[in-house]
Structure formats: structure tokens, C-alpha cells
Amino acid sequence: RNMATLKDITIRLKSIKNIQKITKSMKMVAAAKYARAERQLKPARVYGTGSLALYEKADIKAPEEKAAKHVIIGVTSDRGLCGAIHSGVAKTIKSEIANLTGAGKEVMVINVGDKLKALLHRTHGKHIMLNCKEIGRKPPTFGDASVIAAELLNSGYEFDQGSVIFNRFRSVISYKTDQKPIYSIDTVANSGKSMGIYDDIDADVLRNYQEFTLVNIIYLALRESSTSEQSARMTAMDSASNNASEMIDKLTLTFNRTRQAVITKELIEIISGAAPVDNHSVNWSLAVPLETTRCCSVIRNVRSSSPTQQPAFTCKVVLLYV
Known part of the structure; x- marks a missing residue:
């Protein structure tokens, strides 16, 4: 029995050491991707802030009596092993759906990433309109944001306003779930006095600006989410490697104590025989x-x-x- 126990401990030690090698490798890869994502986040923030200037300066808001259709774009990725970064976005979306449906409004969701789809499909499947895959395997680009925006505009769902929910990067160990507003072309065009400060706005110009603003906001969300994901994965893999080291030390001590007990028992049996x-x-x-x-x-x-x-x-x- 003791020999079997020693064999089991040896097998477990070997498996934990192999897992530790994987977690250390993933930490190094995540650190390299994080450094690149952080550099590319700065220009994306400039684009996103500039695109939101029209909404903020003109104080564009959808009338409460007309804002019956909402769309939510949730941004995650296809990959895990990065802590609770995906579940935080899903929790915020579920809360928004509950609040809006409680007010008698229609809500549809666009899932960006398989992780968000898995978290929402069982409980809020009827609210899912689109699922966007292959997110997070490569660094996000402006083309990826354009595809998501085109799918939304060509879906036929005439929303009044909505929001993009994502993880905003704060530091290497901190992120926060944030959301940015988006509006339809009709909502922006019918803002009345709010748009009066802009003279001679052509309908085509307004449409182009609204589409460009939508793409920029989605692109900002993709960049923020990607940077937060890599930093969270780097932190998670570092914690996993440290936990593996502690388990290896404890199992090594248990193995030595068990081996000592086995040898002592065999010697006593030889002597007493x-x-x-x-x-x-x-x-x-x-x-x-x-x-x-x-x-x-x-x-x-x-x-x-x-x-x-x-x-x-x-x-x-x-x-x-x-």
C-alpha cells in the first residue's frame, strides 16, 4: 500500500511539474502580447475619444418615449485562462437586459467572442442576435471592427440606441467593465436643437460619420478588451505557477516522509522476524x-x-x- 502511495505521489509530482512548465510558458507569451497590445492601445483611445466627441458636444440622447429598441455589443474573446474577465462582461450585460426589459423595451445582444456566447446562451439565448467568432486569436484590427459594425447595420434590426460593453484597461493588474453609447442614424439626425450648432450637415455626411463613429467605438472596445485580457492572463498564469511551486514543495515533503516510514517499517519487520x-x-x-x-x-x-x-x-x- 505504501509503495502504491509513493508511486501515486511520483505520478502527481510529474504531472504538476509539466503543468507548471505550461503555465510559465503561457505567462511569457502573454507578457509579450501584453506589451504589444499596450503600445497599440494609445492610438485606439485617441480615435475612440475623438469619435465620441460629437455625442458629448451635441448632447445627443434618444427620447425616452421613442427609445424602445436597444442593442448591446458585448466584447470578449475566444480564449480563456484569464480569470473572471469574461464573466464580468456577461454579468453587466445580464443586468442591462434585466433593467431594459423591466422597463418594457426590446433588447438584442451581439456577442463578440465564444466565451460570451457560452455565458449568455443558456439563460439569455432569445436576446442574442449575432455571434462573432475568431476574436482574440490575433491582435484586433480596424477591419475586425468594420466587419462587426457592418453585420449590425446590415442585420435589419432598427435600434434607437445601444451600448458597447467591454473591459477597460487600467493597469497591468487592474481593469474595469465599462460601456460606451451608440446611436442610430435617425436618433442622431433627429436630435433637434442639439445638432443646431452644426450648420449644413448633409445626410450622407451624417450617415458616414455615424458609421465611422460606430466602427471607432467598437475598435476602441476591442483594443481595450485585448489589453485587459493579456494582462489578466499574465497575472493568472503567474499565480498558477506560484501555486504549482507550493504544491510541488508539499508533495515532495509528503513523498520523503512516506518513503522514510516505508523504510523504517521494513527494517522493523526484518528485525522482529x-x-x-x-x-x-x-x-x-x-x-x-x-x-x-x-x-x-x-x-x-x-x-x-x-x-x-x-x-x-x-x-x-x-x-x-x-
């Missing part, structure tokens, strides 16, 4: 190493009074730890 007979004396000793820094010395004293008589064994065990 020697039956005493007549007085015949022989002196011999046996040393068995327990660990690299320990040794066990067994001294047996055997006495005999006559060579014709059968030997009588008397044994004494002395354990010396160095």
Missing part, C-alpha cells in the same frame, strides 16, 4: 540512507557460546539522524 535461539554471537551492522541528509544505522549484536549450538540472535536498532 529474527527468532532467538541459543548463545551464538556474531557482530554486524547495516546502514540505510533515508534522505540525502539523513542515515539510519542498524546494529545487530549476536552472541554464541558454542559453535555446535544453533545461533541465538538478539537485535538492537539505533536510528541516527544527521
